[in-house]
Amino acid sequence: MTAPGFIGALAPVLARAAPGDGLAGGMLIGLAAALMLLGLGRIAGVSGLVARATGLADAGPPRAIALAFTAGLPLGGWLVSRAVAGVAVHMPESPLVLAIGGLLVGFGTRLGSGCTSGHGVCGLSRLSPRSLVATMLFMGAGFATVAAGHGFGLKG
Amino acid sequence: MARIIALIAGTLFGGGLAVSGMVDPARVRGFLDILGRWDPTLAFVMAGAIVPMALAWRIRAQMAAPVAAAAFVLPDSRRIDGRLAAGAVIFGIGWGVAGLCPGPALADLALAPWPAAVFVAAMFAGMALHRITTP
Known part of the structure; x- marks a missing residue:
């Protein structure tokens, strides 16, 4: 009884996930970071x-190196969206949400000396x-923020 | 040479974000939604990225200098202080609000230009604010 219950609860979670795409894209990101380090x-x-x-x-x-890397980010996104149909992007609709999020991300990443790539991928x-x-702190803060959003009745 | 390597690395990075679905703020907020409709994809992305990078750190230990630069210039701070903690928490709140961190936001300039531009402009403003206010 309990085993099917557990699997039953896990099934919709796994159905939402894209583990293959995640691993493949993650390896490209790791390769990019390895290239920056070793190159x-x-x-x-x-x-x-x-x-x-x-x-x-x-x-x-x-600065030329920083500019070249930064320019590559939208270029890579664009190339993949050309090669593969259906790269989904669901942006928040409210410009205020985008602006507040961007402000906090910009200030916080500078104060904390890094983001998901520097601390997350390279540091870990x-x-x-x-x-x-x-x-752990930025993930915890992210979990808490999304949970608090549910509390305030914001769209999840 | 160095610029071409950086451009290739940035392109691979942006491509990886698109392949993994991390350019989609809805998917990222799905990962952060542990009390709701949790989507674990981001954990697979982190795992996929950390494996080649962990290997790269081991290779690095055997190298006197990088291939196309004079020396390794790597963060050497080991300090865990209020600044690091406050910065990480503020970043995490912004990440949860919009579902975007710096890499995906920049990649999205090519995929959803206007909303991404609003976020990126605000992000630059936040960086500038830090530069002005922090000695």
Whole structure:
């Protein structure tokens, strides 16, 4: 009785997930980060590279490198959307939500010296305690924010 | 040479975000929705990215210098302080609000240009605010 119950509860979760796409895309991201490390001796931390590219950070790699990496992000997204039909993007409809989210993400990633790529991918794979703490905190804050959104009756 | 490597890395990164579905804020918020309709895909993305990167750190340990630069320039801070914690929490709240972090937001400039541009412009404003307010 309990085993089918557990599987029954898990089935819709797995049906929502895309583990194959996730692993394949994740490996491309890991490959990109490996290329930055072994090729250029740098961390592929998007918030740091973008801040450097726009002149909002003084420290970091040469600006030309930061600009080239930053330009590659939409280029890669565009190439995949050309090659594969149906890259879904459901943006929040409210510009206010986008603006508040962007403001917090910009300020927080600079204050905390990194985001999902720098702390999450590069830091965790390096077993950095600092990045582990940062990743647990931003994920925890993300879980809490979405849960609080349910509490306030916002769309999930 | 260095610029071409950086462009290729950025393109692979953006492509990986699109392949994995992480360019979709609804999917990212699905991962963060542990008390609701949880979507574990992001955990598979992290696992897929950490494996090649963990290997790269091991290769790095055997190298005197990177292939196309003079030296490795890597973060060496080990300090876990209020700044790191506050920054991570503020970032996490913004991530939960919009379902976007910096990489997907930039990739989305090619996939959903206007909403992505609003987010990215606000993100730059947040970065600038940090630059002005933090010594």
